[in-house]
Amino acid sequence: MIPVLTADAFLEKALPGRANSQDQQQYLQAASAIIADVQQGGDEAVRSYIDKFDGTPPKQFLVTEEERQAAWDKVDNQVIRSLQRAADNIRDFHRKQLSNSRIMQADGDVMAGQLYQPIERVGIYVPGGTAVYPSSVLMNAIPAVLAGVSEANMVTPVKDGEEIAPILAVAADIAGVNHIYRVGGVQAIAALAYGTESIPKVDKIVGPGNAYVAAAKKLVYGDVGIDMIAGPSEVAIIADQTSNPVYIAADLIAQAEHDVNARAFLITTSAPLVAKVQSELEVQCSQLPRKSIASASLTQKGACVIVETLEEAFQLSNQIAPEHLEIQVADPLASLGNVRHAGSVFLGEYTPEALGDYYAGPNHVLPTSGTARFSSGLSVDDFVKKTTYLYYSKQALKQAGNDVVTIANQEELEGHGIAVTKRLEDE
Ligand SMILES: NC(=O)c1ccc[n+]([C@@H]2O[C@H](COP(=O)([O-])OP(=O)(O)OC[C@H]3O[C@@H](n4cnc5c(N)ncnc54)[C@H](O)[C@@H]3O)[C@@H](O)[C@H]2O)c1
Numbered sequence: 001m002i003p004v005l006t007a008d009a010f011l012e013k014a015l016p017g018r019a020n021s022q023d024q025q026q027y028l029q030a031a032s033a034i035i036a037d038v039q040q041g042g043d044e045a046v047r048s049y050i051d052k053f054d055g056t057p058p059k060q061f062l063v064t065e066e067e068r069q070a071a072w073d074k075v076d077n078q079v080i081r082s083l084q085r086a087a088d089n090i091r092d093f094h095r096k097q098l099s100n101s102r103i104m105q106a107d108g109d110v111m112a113g114q115l116y117q118p119i120e121r122v123g124i125y126v127p128g129g130t131a132v133y134p135s136s137v138l139m140n141a142i143p144a145v146l147a148g149v150s151e152a153n154m155v156t157p158v159k160d161g162e163e164i165a166p167i168l169a170v171a172a173d174i175a176g177v178n179h180i181y182r183v184g185g186v187q188a189i190a191a192l193a194y195g196t197e198s199i200p201k202v203d204k205i206v207g208p209g210n211a212y213v214a215a216a217k218k219l220v221y222g223d224v225g226i227d228m229i230a231g232p233s234e235v236a237i238i239a240d241q242t243s244n245p246v247y248i249a250a251d252l253i254a255q256a257e258h259d260v261n262a263r264a265f266l267i268t269t270s271a272p273l274v275a276k277v278q279s280e281l282e283v284q285c286s287q288l289p290r291k292s293i294a295s296a297s298l299t300q301k302g303a304c305v306i307v308e309t310l311e312e313a314f315q316l317s318n319q320i321a322p323e324h325l326e327i328q329v330a331d332p333l334a335s336l337g338n339v340r341h342a343g344s345v346f347l348g349e350y351t352p353e354a355l356g357d358y359y360a361g362p363n364h365v366l367p368t369s370g371t372a373r374f375s376s377g378l379s380v381d382d383f384v385k386k387t388t389y390l391y392y393s394k395q396a397l398k399q400a401g402n403d404v405v406t407i408a409n410q411e412e413l414e415g416h417g418i419a420v421t422k423r424l425e426d427e
């Protein structure tokens with residue numbers, strides 16, 4: 001079911017911007033039209049797109065306090081406790097990412113520093129087209145709240161105007177979400193970016209979503225901040241002859257079941273392992289509730305490649321910069337130094353990606369489509385901004401003045417030099 005390719009064919013399929021570029025254009029075009037309509041038509045346009053993609057629109061977008069309260073009685077206590085333990089782990093991990101305002105230079109005549117301040121209002125996208133993602137509520141909102149944002153507002157799609165899944169409302173309360181709006185897809189991203197009559201404009205949008213949502217975030221960037229491109233899930237697994245084919249098949253499926261566009265890759269030095277993984281995929285997929293999604297993803301977007309050495313395996317993985325990289329080899333910890341580009345790394349056969357997806361602490365909102373080459377997983381840094389500041393006394397300006405004027409003259413921006421000399425003439 002999962003094709004075995006040569007290294008060249010593997011790269012052709014896995015490297016973003018090649019095989020995918022036509023698809024990307026299609027998503028961008030679709031998203032662009034919806035964004036323009038929502039900018040023009042506000043709530044009414046949002047409703048018409050909900051009607052088109054998600055069924056009957058809800059009576060009101062905002063989930064009321066009463067609905068949020070009532071949700072707690074609809075969720076099993078054991079489930080609530082699991083969510084709370086996951087939230088504790090996520091909070092502990094992200095708390096250690098916090099930074100403070102600091103002074104970089106201070107000698108009486110000169111002071112320079114950096115203010116760290118939270119972003120005011122953020123929009124959190126929680127996907128919900130084909131699955132319910134309480135874990136994404138925790139992963140997005142916990143770092144936002146830790147960073148001190150004034151308002152964290154969540155959007156998520158519902159089918160046919162139904163109530164929001166109670167577990168999402170509970171997760172939102174655990175994480176500290178301020179407002180929840182029943183709207184998803186491109187129309188939700190547009191509403192957050194530009195505001196509508198009932199959904200306030202935010203300063204930054206974070207969170208994962210399908211290819212349409214990822215395209216929409218790309219298009220609104222600049223008018224509003226975004227965290228990264230966190231599109232359909234990806235995993236690459238590097239394995240050797242010691243790896244367990246049952247675990248590998250399970251982990252490939254765990255990502256493939258997200259979306260037909262999810263991408264699961266196996267890079268291994270062992271040909272016999274590939275054969276075992278392939279037959280194990282058949283067995284495990286056949287018993288899976290989401291087998292049609294997982295099989296479509298594995299067949300159309302997935303691939304295995306057999307390489308000579310682990311060094312070659314890491315070279316391929318670094319080229320595709322996968323969202324998740326699992327290293328299931330004899331000495332996984334020793335291999336970490338070979339990783340150059342990946343969103344998040346999972347070391348050893350007892351660290352399935354699912355542990356990180358839900359529970360362990362590191363964030364599961366991660367860069368996809370090769371963007372791990374230049375961006376990082378969600379963290380508290382995504383919810384703060386830094387403002388530098390500077391103070392010079394007259395004495396300090398006197399000392400610096402000549403250099404500033406010299407550089408200003410070289411740039412032929414005389415006015416800049418005058419802004420300094422005017423002050424120094426003033427005795
Ligand atoms: N990278 C990450 O960090 C990360 C984390 C979790 C989930 N994910 C990914 O999130 C995605 C969730 O996808 P999903 O589809 O279940 O939910 P989603 O909420 O992202 O998308 C559903 C919405 O897509 C819109 N849509 C559907 N078809 C459309 C069309 N033809 N044109 C325009 N809009 C359309 C609809 O409005 C629908 O509400 C998966 O791809 C999953 O892999 C990624």
Ligand SMILES: N[C@H](CO)Cc1c[nH]c[nH+]1
Nearest residue numbers: 133135136233234357364
């Ligand atoms: N694997 C997803 C990130 O690509 C995160 C997730 C949420 N729930 C299950 N998995």
Ligand SMILES: [Zn+2]
Nearest residue numbers: 233254255357
């Ligand atoms: Zn997952």
